Amino acid sequence: MSIAFTRTQLILGGARSGKSAFAQRQAEGLPGALLYVATAQALDGEMDDRIARHRAERGARWQTLEVPLALAEAIAAHSRPETVLLIDCLTLWASNLLFAEADLTSAIDDLTAAIAAAPGKILLVSNEVGLGIVPDNALARRFRDMAGTINQAIARTVDSVVFVAAGLPLVLK
Numbered sequence: 296m297s298i299a300f301t302r303t304q305l306i307l308g309g310a311r312s313g314k315s316a317f318a319q320r321q322a323e324g325l326p327g328a329l330l331y332v333a334t335a336q337a338l339d340g341e342m343d344d345r346i347a348r349h350r351a352e353r354g355a356r357w358q359t360l361e362v363p364l365a366l367a368e369a370i371a372a373h374s375r376p377e378t379v380l381l382i383d384c385l386t387l388w389a390s391n392l393l394f395a396e397a398d399l400t401s402a403i404d405d406l407t408a409a410i411a412a413a414p415g416k417i418l419l420v421s422n423e424v425g426l427g428i429v430p431d432n433a434l435a436r437r438f439r440d441m442a443g444t445i446n447q448a449i450a451r452t453v454d455s456v457v458f459v460a461a462g463l464p465l466v467l468k
Contacts (some may be wrong), residue, residue, distance in 0.1 A: 296456055297322065298300065298455075298464050299455075300324070300325060300411060300416070300419070300452035301453075301455045302322055302415075302416055302454055303410055303416070303417045303418075303419075303452070303453035303454045303455070304318075304321065304332050304403075304417070304418050304419070304453055304455045304457060305418075305421065305446070305450055305453045305455075305457070306318045306321075306418060306419070306420050306421070306455070306457050306458075306464075307421055307422070307423045307446060307456065307457070307458045307459070307467075308395075308422065308423060308458060308459035308460060309422060309424075309426065309460065310345055310422060312459045312460055312461065312462070313459050313460075313461065313462030313463075314420050314421075314422075314459040315349075315383055315384070316462070317436040317457070317459050317462070317464055318381055318383065318418045318420045319353065319381065321377045321418055322416075322418055322461050323356070325379050325416060326377075327356045327376075327377045327378055327379050327415075328358070328377060328378045328379070328398075329356050329358065329362070329373075329378075329379050329381065330357070330358050330359075330360060330362050330373055330378055330379070330380050330381070330416075331353060331357050331358070331359045331381050331383065332362050332369055332373075332380055332382040332383070333346070333360070333361050333362065333382065333383060334362060334363055334366070334369075334382070334383065334384060334385070334387040334391060335361075335363075335387050336361075336383075336387075336391065341376065344390050347455070356372065362372065362386075363388070363391045364391050364392065364395060364397065365408060366382060366388060366402075366406050366409070367402075367405035367406045367408065367409035368409075368425075370382075370406075370409040370410060370413050370417065371409050371412070371413070372412035374409075374414055374415040374417065375414060375415045375422075375436060376414050377414055377415070378415045378416075379415065379416045379417075379418070380413075380415060380416070380418070381415045381417075381418045381420070382418065382419045382420065383420040384420040384421055385419055385420065385421035385422075385442070385445050385446065385449065386421050386422040386442050387428055388445070389417050389438065389442045389445055391439045392441065393437065393438055399427065399441055399444065399445075403416060403444065403445060403448045405437065406448075406449070407448055407449065407452040408468045409453075410449070410452050410453065411452060413460075416456045417453075419449055421442070421445065421449070422442065423448050423458070424438075424439050424442045424443070425439060425442070425443045441466070450467075450468065453468075454468075455468050456468040459468065
């Protein structure tokens with residue numbers, strides 16, 4: 296199912312909800328070059344395999360850029376009217392920021408400014424992690440709070456927001 300695309304779109308959903316596949320279909324339905332901006336880091340063999348599998352599934356039309364932290368800079372450097380950026384995912388970016396002990400407020404401010412200034416189309420994928428139980432430890436609660444803060448800031452910034460559950464998109468904004 297396709298949803299009308301605006302210049303910037305946030306796609307939210309739970310783990311294995313179909314959000315990344317939906318975002319990829321949205322991007323592939325647009326004209327122009329496709330750039331996949333990956334925030335994942337291959338820290339173990341399983342993640343190496345997962346990254347390789349996802350890269351192969353995207354096909355030859357896609358270029359890939361690995362950006363674990365500097366998303367604002369990547370958007371500024373690569374956004375063009377003729378290019379579609381798919382950033383997957385903000386949740387992994389949040390964990391990268393957490394472990395790098397980065398300033399969350401500055402990172403969010405930089406990212407929202409880059410999105411607003413970007414001349415090209417941007418799709419951003421993120422997990423909605425606030426629908427479950429309250430985590431039982433401080434690190435997990437901090438991560439959940441960071442992800443929620445990022446999602447809210449990006450949702451305010453982008454033109455449209457889609458929530459995906461069981462592979463089905465629901466337009467929120």
